[in-house]
Amino acid sequence: KQEVxxxxxxxxxxxxxxxxxxxxxxxSAIYNLQWFRQDPGKGLTxxxxxxxxQREQTSGRLNASLDxxxxxxxxxxxxxxxxxxxxxxxxxxxxxxSEKLVFGKGTKLTVNP
Amino acid sequence: xxxxxxxxxxxxxxxxxxxxxxxxxxxxxTMMFWYRQQPGQxxxxxxxxxQGSEATYESGFVIDKFPISRPNLTxxxxxxxxxxxxxxxxxxxxxxxxxxxxxxxxxxxxxxxLVL
Numbered sequence: 001k002q003e004v005x006x007x008x009x010x011x012x013x014x015x016x017x018x019x020x021x022x023x024x025x026x027x028s029a030i031y032n033l034q035w036f037r038q039d040p041g042k043g044l045t046x047x048x049x050x051x052x053x054q055r056e057q058t059s060g061r062l063n064a065s066l067d068x069x070x071x072x073x074x075x076x077x078x079x080x081x082x083x084x085x086x087x088x089x090x091x092x093x094x095x096x097x098s099e100k101l102v103f104g105k106g107t108k109l110t111v112n113p
Numbered sequence: 114x115x116x117x118x119x120x121x122x123x124x125x126x127x128x129x130x131x132x133x134x135x136x137x138x139x140x141x142x143t144m145m146f147w148y149r150q151q152p153g154q155x156x157x158x159x160x161x162x163x164q165g166s167e168a169t170y171e172s173g174f175v176i177d178k179f180p181i182s183r184p185n186l187t188x189x190x191x192x193x194x195x196x197x198x199x200x201x202x203x204x205x206x207x208x209x210x211x212x213x214x215x216x217x218x219x220x221x222x223x224x225x226x227l228v229l
Contacts, residue, residue, distance in 0.1 A: 034217065041223075041225075042223070043205055043220040043221050043222040046218065046219060046220075089156070100161075100171075103157075104155055105154060105155040
């Protein structure tokens with residue numbers, strides 16, 4: 001059974017700092033991994049999707065990496081801004097064509113001006 | 114990305130009653146999903162709803178408690194039946210639109226439910 005863990009549960013940083021959010025998964029037979037952000041009172045916004053054959057994906061100030069052998073993914077946020085404050089969730093999809101995403105509990109990020 | 118709306122956005126309900134949540138997508142999609150996010154917990158998949166077939170429920174969720182309709186390719190409903198305080202949660206609708214970005218899932222804004 002795939003389990004996804006995110007550490008830390010909460011993170012507070014000053015504006016401008018570069019930061020890394022961590023996601024680990026127990027089953028290395030992962031098909032892809034997706035990072036989302038969730039703002040209070042809102043749904044999830046997809047940030048990046050990494051296929052199992054890829055090692056990283058970049059979008060603007062965000063860079064996500066995937067290491068299947070170690071069961072880890074990281075989301076790197078460069079030059080953080082107060083608008084980046086949100087809860088960040090990672091979700092893995094198992095190989096075999098299953099559409100089911102398994103989510104971590106998320107990391108609540110606060111970027112202080 | 115796909116634009117998804119949900120109704121209601123929030124509700125407060127009495128124990129023993131039922132609530133139907135609507136999910137509308139701005140384009141036709143094959144697969145729609147219903148998730149639950151309990152306070153302080155991660156998202157948990159309730160069921161997958163494909164148009165023209167019965168919904169597929171995950172372990173721990175049953176059709177009598179969470180009946181789902183999928184009458185067409187842009188709309189679905191989830192009913193939370195005979196509610197108890199343990200059903201207080203955020204319920205989210207999600208779709209996968211392979212035509213826009215392969216295998217990326219998009220989520221609606223969620224329905225916040227409080228059961229008294």
